[in-house]
Amino acid sequence: MSANLAAYTTSTGEAFQFWVLGTVAVAGALSTILMRKAVHSALCLAGTMIVLAVFYLANGAYFLGIVQIVVYTGAIMMLFLFVVMLVGVTAADSLKETIKGQRWLAVACGLGFGILLAAGIGNASLTEFAGLGTANSAHGGNVEGLAALIFTKYVFAFEITGALLITAAVGAMVLTHRERTERARTQRELSEQRVREGKHVPPLPAPGVYARHNAVDIAGLLPDGTASELTVMQTLRKRGQIRDVSTEAMADLKALEQRSEERLGRDRDEEEATR
Numbered sequence: 001m002s003a004n005l006a007a008y009t010t011s012t013g014e015a016f017q018f019w020v021l022g023t024v025a026v027a028g029a030l031s032t033i034l035m036r037k038a039v040h041s042a043l044c045l046a047g048t049m050i051v052l053a054v055f056y057l058a059n060g061a062y063f064l065g066i067v068q069i070v071v072y073t074g075a076i077m078m079l080f081l082f083v084v085m086l087v088g089v090t091a092a093d094s095l096k097e098t099i100k101g102q103r104w105l106a107v108a109c110g111l112g113f114g115i116l117l118a119a120g121i122g123n124a125s126l127t128e129f130a131g132l133g134t135a136n137s138a139h140g141g142n143v144e145g146l147a148a149l150i151f152t153k154y155v156f157a158f159e160i161t162g163a164l165l166i167t168a169a170v171g172a173m174v175l176t177h178r179e180r181t182e183r184a185r186t187q188r189e190l191s192e193q194r195v196r197e198g199k200h201v202p203p204l205p206a207p208g209v210y211a212r213h214n215a216v217d218i219a220g221l222l223p224d225g226t227a228s229e230l231t232v233m234q235t236l237r238k239r240g241q242i243r244d245v246s247t248e249a250m251a252d253l254k255a256l257e258q259r260s261e262e263r264l265g266r267d268r269d270e271e272e273a274t275r
Helices: 001-010 012-034 038-058 064-087 102-126 132-139 143-151 153-174 189-198 234-239 245-272
Strands: none
Touching: 012 038, 038 064, 064 143, 064 153, 132 143, 143 153
């Protein structure tokens, strides 16, 4: 009787944990959809999965909580990040709709999942349930109970999920693999080509602004104060990840020249006064 009552009652600590972590999980889920960069969305989804793992551990599903962290957060989400970093998805690419109607399809799937979730919660609230302890004792423990369900009742769903993960890994390799059709040229051959073309004979200039900023995403300044496009790699230019500091650099340079002129003028006045 006490076990059944414990299943229907919630302590103050459990309620506090649910509302705090539930808010974090919902915020992470919304950020996954609203973030413009794919990497940020993946990180927010990973945070939501960690919160779900804490919920599993708090409810006594220790095996499922560890699997949630190790498999989903540690393996699948890292696979997502690995694919994003290899393919190079940018904020501009994420806003392009490559498949017609995918936004409306996503909205429909989200609404359908919400209806199923509400129906499941309503069914659990209105009907009697055995509880985790009773379900575990029927098979001798939590791990044994999960094994009995996975390899009997849900064996096809389990195998299909494994096939999807393998397909994702193979797809990542296909997207990132580039077949080399010609021999890689040596540094000498590249330098000889630059001399023949006459485009830029010396080596490319290094990034940075007058040795005060040496980051790869900051263009260096030429002697006339204009930014040199050769100092930033082509990949960063196409992604739009170049920090424009030319105005700031010119303002600092003008202030430095003004201070130098004032200093030279004072020195010149002092020399004339001594004479």
